[in-house]
Amino acid sequence: MTGHYEKNLAVLRNRDAEMASHVDRLHDDPLIEVVETKEGAPVPSMLLGEKKNFLHSRFDPEKEAERFMGEINTADHDLYIVMGFAFGYHVESLLKRISRDVIVLIIEKNGSLFRKALEQRDLAGVLGDSRVMILLDPPEDVIADRLKGKASKNVSFITHRGSHQVYSGYYGTVLEICRSYLSTKEVNIATLAKFEKLWSSNIARNIQYYADNRGVQSLYGKLQGIPAIVVAAGPSLMESLDFIERNRDRAVIICVDTAYRILLKRNIVPHFCIAVDPQVINARYFEGVPLTDTVLVADPMVHPSVFHLFRGRSMTTGLVFDMMKWIERICGDKGEMTHGGSVSTNAFDLARRLGCSPVYLTGQDLAFTGGLAHARGSYLDEQIHLRTSRVNNSLMFNRYQLTALPPVYVKGIRSEKVRTNQKMMIFLAWFQKRKDEALVNATCDGAFMTGIRHVSCHDINLEKRDIPVSSVIDGLMASIRESMKDAATVRKRLIDRINAMLRDLDTLIPHLEKAVGFSGKLIDLLSQAGQDQGKLDYILRKLSEIDRTIETKKEVKDMISLTSQRAIHTISEGYDIDASDAGLSSEVLVARRSRFLYSGLYEAGLFNRKILMKMRTMLGEEAS
Structure with a gap:
């Protein structure tokens, strides 16, 4: 073991203590051998049957990595999913080519191979890079969890050739899992955009049938x-x-x-x-x-x-x-x-x-x-x-x-x-x-x-x-x-609850309207060269007060959330609001997302007032 291991492990422990402990417990894989190039670069090989498969070029792995990444479009992507780490030469090349706000998710099948990489190479730069997430032979739910909240509008899948030739079936399956999750996420957001208001409208019109x-x-x-x-x-x-x-x-x-x-x-x-x-x-x-x-x-x-x-x-x-x-x-x-x-x-x-x-x-x-x-x-x-x-x-x-x-x-x-x-x-x-x-x-x-x-x-x-x-x-x-419940009693209880929620909404809607205005002012202030800290503090304090008010109205807050899911998912899953997000500072982006969310909640508040009144009408026709 070279002196690289302890340094690499310390950096990894800083980022992911659980993974570092797992790696430290792993044993050598007898199928893995390491050779050095003329320049002293370590290259791993895997024995499959009687054939020795080199995972990187045994002559010049760095040059091979540069050539490999040169074939890949590394512009305009938010997320890179890399199948196979091996000794990480290709990952280093990728990180040099991409911007600081991009995420790189790396999935490696063989934990012992990853440990060997930590022993043989100085990978502190890769392991400590905030853009990098590494998963070792993860189950499907862990992959989904790591992809949650990551922008996936512009995703690039990169399959490391050396890793794929050794574990082609595994990386093929992982690729399908990632694609399936991201496709499901896209379908979910498209579905929310199309149906979020229709769902609530139909529930309102079906309320009498549902009750009875x-x-x-x-x-x-x-x-x-x-x-x-x-x-x-x-x-x-x-x-x-x-x-x-x-x-x-x-x-x-x-x-x-x-x-x-x-x-x-x-x-x-x-x-x-x-x-x-x-x-x-x-x-x-x-x-x-x-x-x-x-x-x-x-x-x-x-x-x-x-x-x-x-x-x-x-x-x-x-x-x-x-x-x-x-x-x-x-x-x-x-x-x-x-x-x-x-x-x-x-x-x-x-x-x-x-x-x-x-x-x-x-x-x-x-x-x-x-x-x-x-x-x-x-x-x-x-x-x-x-x-x-x-x-x-x-x-x-x-x-x-x-x-x-x-x-x-x-x-x-x-x-x-x-x-x-x-x-x-x-x-x-x-x-x-x-x-x-x-x-x-x-x-x-x-x-x-x-x-x-x-x-x-x-x-x-x-x-x-x-x-x-x-x-x-x-x-x-x-x-x-x-054995059915008394329908008239159920309808009466629903009408009472609806009336209470309408009163809460009438209190909440003006606050949401103010929040839209405050977040707009916040964008203007943050876009100025000389920021007035006093005004910023005042706006942030007012927005916090509004947030606390929203939290006290749990049932109407939840109902509003249903009809503003597109806005909520756009924010939580890291999507751009529109093309004008590009090039903005992180502070302005946060303020824009805040206004986008409050606008969605305000519109949903107005919509849900109509929905509750519709419910009351549908129930009242029978209850009167």
């Missing part, structure tokens, strides 16, 4: 041990219809709203249909549908037309957002549901909460099987045909779906490989992470789910039941109806 109706929790655990078939609307669904029809009395059939019409056309009446999307187009899945024995399970954030158009029994799930839990505390627990970004993930979660096992997935292609986005005959497929013309035919609509996001090719169930995209990869990853032995993928084709049992639906034979599943569900629904 049954919660699906009353069925949880009541269908223990009965198999379930989850029906999604992927292109291969048509091949599974015989299997679903054959087993309607032997398994609980849970379909997503998109697939509902397809089943009805085959005279298959599912036991449950689940709806979670807030958009009005999803309500049209039930347009013109006759009276049914199907039980609708709806998220309270669905479009109100869902409840008007669906002709049958219905239940609601709980409120997913903590900011709206005050409603549930009054109405009673309706039933928690795990969300994975797609209605089919909700359908699977419902099956498991009901107690069903095993759960067979059908139509869960998560891919453009046969060049199609949805199963033939789904509502979305019908809309494509209604909107076709000589110029825009159905093939062109499917082509648009295929090209809306860059293609990703993955292993297929029946096909050698299938085309999907990053959005569907998020849902694929959700199922793969379940590690649930009850989950069986019986989808006929589409993306193969790694770690999940795949069985052809044609090979599944379910046992005949003494009592048909539909009769069991009918009995449960009848008993639930008799």
Whole structure:
């Protein structure tokens, strides 16, 4: 061991004491050897089988690193994710080329190799650099935690060639994990921007239904041990219809709203249909549908037309957002549901909460099987045909779906490989992470789910039941109806709470308006050459007073937060507000973010006042 180790370890301990202790406990890896170049630079090699693999050039690793980094665009990136540290020559070259406000996340598979680097090289400059974060063979949740709050608009992935040739499978998987997390984050922020106000608006318009109706929790655990078939609307669904029809009395059939019409056309009446999307187009899945024995399970954030158009029994799930839990505390627990970004993930979660096992997935292609986005005959497929013309035919609509996001090719169930995209990869990853032995993928084709049992639906034979599943569900629904809370009392308690919150909002909104003005003045002061410290202190004191006032109004603060999530996430995840952020001092940037946040909260305060008044109107019509 050279004299570098203690110095490097001391610097590392300063930055990350836990990692330093972990590294200090590691032993030598017998597969690692170190040779020196003519100039004395240490170069590691790894023995794989009988082949010795050098992780850097054994002649001139520094020159190799400069050449490697010269091939990479190191301008205009906020975050670099480096796969492989080895002896860090490439990392040193990268740090010389990038600006001081950039983050470099380095993931190294072999902790013993990292320790050897600390023994052989003076890496104090790298280890002490505030831009650098190093993870040693981290689990997925640690990677996600380190990426949280890091700007990812301009991210660059760098795979160190020497490390990749030794651990190609590992670094390939880590790359997918990072991409999946960052894609999910982008999708979440885009979703918040699109739906944050729609969610609250729908809850307000559904409040009477939510107060009066049954919660699906009353069925949880009541269908223990009965198999379930989850029906999604992927292109291969048509091949599974015989299997679903054959087993309607032997398994609980849970379909997503998109697939509902397809089943009805085959005279298959599912036991449950689940709806979670807030958009009005999803309500049209039930347009013109006759009276049914199907039980609708709806998220309270669905479009109100869902409840008007669906002709049958219905239940609601709980409120997913903590900011709206005050409603549930009054109405009673309706039933928690795990969300994975797609209605089919909700359908699977419902099956498991009901107690069903095993759960067979059908139509869960998560891919453009046969060049199609949805199963033939789904509502979305019908809309494509209604909107076709000589110029825009159905093939062109499917082509648009295929090209809306860059293609990703993955292993297929029946096909050698299938085309999907990053959005569907998020849902694929959700199922793969379940590690649930009850989950069986019986989808006929589409993306193969790694770690999940795949069985052809044609090979599944379910046992005949003494009592048909539909009769069991009918009995449960009848008993639930008799034990429901007094609706009038619940509505009265909701109205009282809404009135109290409106009074709090009327107090809070003027404070938020003042905060927007104060933060604007703060930007002006910080942008001046000669800053008036007295004025700065006064503004900061006033903003602190407003913050304390906001904190005292917990329920309205939480409700406002729901409809200002885009602003909150923009700040917390490190995104630029707009292009004018570039080149500003850190103090001015903080002030700009402060104004952006207060503006979002102020607008949300005004919006939520309307929402609460809408709730009161919806409840008051029945309560009067």
